[in-house]
Amino acid sequence: MELAKETVLEMQHIMKIYSNGVVANKDVSLELKKGEIHALLGENGAGKSTLMKVLFGIEPPDQGKIILNGSETAIRSPQDAISKGIGMVHQHFMLLPSLTVAENIILGVEPRKKKFFIDMKQAVKAASEIAEKYNFDIDVTAKVEEIPVGIKQKVEILKALYRGADILILDEPTAVLTPQETEELFVQLEKLRDDGRTVIFISHKLDEIKRICDRATIMRSGKSMGTYNVDEISTNDMSKLMVGREVVLEFDKEPAKPREVLLEVRNLSAYNTQGVQKVNGLSFEVRGGEILGIAGVEGNGQSELIDAITGLSRKYTGEILLKGEDIRKESIKGIREKKLAHIPEDRMASGCASHLNIQENLFSNQYTDDAYSGKLLLRTKTIQKRSDELIKEYLVKCKSQKQEVGMLSGGNIQKVIVAREFSTGPDVIIANQPTRGIDVGATEFIRRKLLEFRDAGCAVILVSADLNEIFSLSDRLAVMYKGNFSGVFTDVAHVTEEELGQYMLGIKNDHRKAGAAK
Amino acid sequence: MAGNIFSADFVNAILRMSTPILFATLASGIASKSGITNMALEGMLLFASLFGVIFSSLTHSFLGGLLLTMLIGGLIGLALAFFILQLKTDEILAAIALNLIATGGTVLLLLAVSGDRGASTSISSVSAPIVHIPFVEKIPFLGEVLSGQNLMTWLALLAVVVVHVFLYKTPMGLKIRAVGENKNAAESVGISSKKIQYIALVLSGVLCSMGGYFLSGGYMNMFTKDMSAGKGFIALAASSMGADTPIGGFLVTMLFGIAQALGNLMQLTTIPTELIQMIPYLTTLIGLAVYSYTVMKRKSRLGVH
Known part of the structure; x- marks a missing residue:
């Protein structure tokens, strides 16, 4: 590798604030050289995607400039970006x-x-020529629906190359690939680099970055933590720069008093909708009166685990025992009737019916209950009374219980969902990102509620990307990595964030060591 | 009866009955490929059959009548596109509205133009010519089938090829298919999905109006109230069973044509007419069931086990 490579693109002091007030990029600068593979490293929500959206013309920056091949330029749309290479x-x-x-x-x-017809011969020829040039083993006449995911990704890369891309942004390209496909991709990326092209490699997998990237820019909460030559920085230092947390909001909580096991997962392997295995033979149990926090970089099997436990997906093998009973054959309603409550990850997509009012949302999981429903009609008076109670108890700020849920703020929507889930008197609570993107007040309130239910003997699973939340609430802490727990800690207070980061990124992995013994 | 089935008359009947449906099937295919279900085919057929009579009588020419009718068809397609794409009306509701307007509107328009009620008896329209092919018509059977067909039937067969080439060999066809399959993916490479869908619906209207023209200027020689008689909906089913491809749609349309011609023939037997009249619709139903079953199987084969 020669040392002084010329700069092809510079993003200087990029600032991006979304209309909802979230500052996604704070004075971020990025410099790309010709013929390098440049890693963009950071946790989910660190601002990587926003920065790339600015570069690809999807989002306009609020401040800062982009300098392409020495002259300042504005990129207004993806088409514009494509035409600029x-x-x-x-x-x-x-x-x-x-x-x-x-x-x-x-x-x-x-x-x-x-003039009027597509020159298919020429198209096939041109496509196979680029494919050949970069050693992509692809039959360009095959239909896309018949080819595997790894090849589809190559088609996307070829598509960009065919349009003359000199700078290629790959957004977590290995997330969907098998190890063999990943290795193949790396060889091809190296070939692109040697050909003088620039590759931006977005990832949070340190081993991969070590393996093929020349330099890495690390981002944390919207800011750049600097650009480093990859062979001059250790994975440890990288993880330290990437994972960090703000000042801790401590809760004065009682020590947990674990009781009987309420939820048990035995040798669970779960698959996503594409059939890719995301959970690999995971076993654990949760007792009443404790909160099990699950940390981990998104996409390491958390969603699939939750979907299996809550009955949303049946694409799994192994056993899930809720109060000792296997739930595989249970309907979602059946599982809920066994007193399991679920706060879903995406409150707008699966948490609420945004066009229905607060009252209707509050009762969407219990309208068949005899207390609220007669033989033919709903008992409106009882429902109204109970709704008012819940709105008061859960501090939902609204004009009336007839207000559309979609009109409320994120925090208040989340409170409606929490009120609904908790009002059934659950024994097991699955909280997936319960406070993501909501205001401090609502966050505090929901966390306190979770602790309240724990103290009342509830078993709680808390999946969260917010390390602060994980640290302050969990009685036991597990880190999910590649479909299993890379580490489980019972003494949460003495886990350092540095250590946690190493487990999240797979630098340390107790499971791999212990795996053979089990 | 067997003798009747293998006669040239029978084949002629199939082609004659299939012609309007074939145009409408192709029209449905183009719209579907662009991602819009054109349920307004029924109304488009009806409008076109009325305007065909009016324009051919005004221009005293078959060609003038056909071209003006195609223009009207394109305009109706444009109007439908405007409602769906610009005003964001639900595509099914917009189509229902158009179909209802056609039912009443054609009768009203006929009355205003000619004073006729329900049938255009006082308009002297010009029908599409019959094509006699010299020499060929002397060949037994083959000659009888090939020669003596209405020009519109030949145009319908030609349209199958043209639409196929258009959809699969031209850049515009590729764009239509791309937009219909995944708008976002198409837009990510700079294709304006709105523009493409406008074009597809206008073309759909033009094609469908040719079928309407044949109804009143070939199949019959006048316009009668509600003469489309569900052909637009049969075409919708035919196109969907043929996976919205021109060739597939053509084959299914022929199948429907056979069912209809067979129904006509069987009226000579002792089987109750009520049962016989069911045949075309029953074929549609069975066909759709078979079709969705194969799609389901294919999906499960490609999907996760």
Whole structure:
């Protein structure tokens, strides 16, 4: 690798504040050189995606400038970015399954013959030429729906190359790949680099960054923590720069008094909707009166674990015992009737019906209860009375219980959901990112409620990306990495964030060591 | 009866009955490929059959009548696109409205133009010509089938090929298919999905109006009230069973044509007419069931076990 490579692109002092007031990028600068693979490293929500959206013309920056090949430029749309030689491979592929690989590659920039027709021969030829040049082993005449995920990603890369991309943004490209496919991708990326192209590699997998990246820019909570030569920085230092937490809000909580086991997971392997295994033979139990916090970088199997426990997905093997009974054959309603409450990760998509009013949302999980429903009609008076009580108890700020839930603030929507879930008197609570993106007051309130239920003997599983939350609430703390617990800590107070970061990123992994013995 | 089935008349009947449905099926296919269900085919057929009579009588020419009718068809497609894409009306509701307007509107318009009630008896329209192919018509059976067809039937068969080439060999066709399959993916490479859907609906209207023209200027020689008689909906089913491809739609339409011609023939037997009249619709129903079953199987084969 020669030392002084020329700079192709600079992003200087980029500032981006979203309309909801979230500061996603604070004075971030990024410099890219010709012929390098540049890692963009950071936790979820650190601002990587926003920075790339600015670069790819999806979001306009509020401040700062972009300098491409020495002259200042504005990138107004993805098309604009493409025409300036910037290509992006999204995490969710933008491909058309029923078309062939070649058709996908040329879509929008079709070679023509006799003016009116697509020159398919030329298209196939051009597509296979680029594929060959970079050792992509692809049949360009195959339909996209028939090829595996790893190849689809290659099609996306080819698509960008066909449009003349000199700078290629890859958004967590290895998240969907098998180890073999990952290795293959790396060889191809190196080839692109040697060809003088620049690759931006977004990832939080340190071993991969060590393996193929030249330099790394590390981001944490919207700020750049600096750019480093990868061979001059240890994975430990990288993880320290990447994982950090703000001042801790301590709760004075009583020590946990664990009781009987309420939820037991035995040798669980779960699969996502694409059939990829995301949880690998996980076993654990949760007792009444304790909070099990699950930390981990998103996408390491947390969603699949929760979906299996709550009955939303049945794509799993192994056993889930709720109060000693296997729930595989239970309906979601059946599971809820066994007193399991679930605060879902995405409150707008699956947490509430945003066009219904507060009252209707509060009772959406118990409207069949005899207390609230007669033979034919709902008992409106009882429901109204109870709604008012809940709104008061859970401090929901609203005009009336007839107000549409979608009109409330995020924190108040979350309170409605929590009120609904907790008002059934649950024995097991699954809280997935219960305070994500809501105001401090609501956050504090929901955390206190979780502790209250714990003290009352409830078993709580808390999945959260907020380390602060995890540290202050958990009685036991587990870190999820590649579908299993890389570490479980009973003495939460003495876990350092540095240590936690190492487990989250797989630098340390107790499971791998213990795995053979089990 | 077997003799009747293998006669040239029978094949002729199939082609004649299939012609309007075939145009509408192709129209449905183009719209569906762009991601919009054109349920307004029924109304488009009806409007076109009335305007066909009016325009051919005004221009005293078949060609003038056809071209003006196609223009009207394109305008109706444009109006539908405007409601759906610009005003964001639900595509099904917009289509229902258009179909209802067609039912009453054509009768009213006919009355205003000619004073006729329900049938255009006083308008002297020009029908599409019959194509006699010299020499070929002397060949037994084949000659009878190939020669003596209405020009519109030939145009319908030609349209299958043209639409196929258009959808699968031209940049515009590729864009239509891309938009229909995944708007976001198409837009991510700079395709304006709105523009593409506008174009697809206008083309859909033009094609459908050709079928309407044949109804009143070929199949019959005048416009009668509600003469589309569900053909637009049959076409919708045919197109969907044919996976919205021109070739598939063509094959299914022929199947429906056979069912209909068979129904006509069986009226000569002792089987109750009520049962026989069910045949075309029963075929549609069975066909749709078979179709959705194969789609389901295919999906489960591709999906996760």
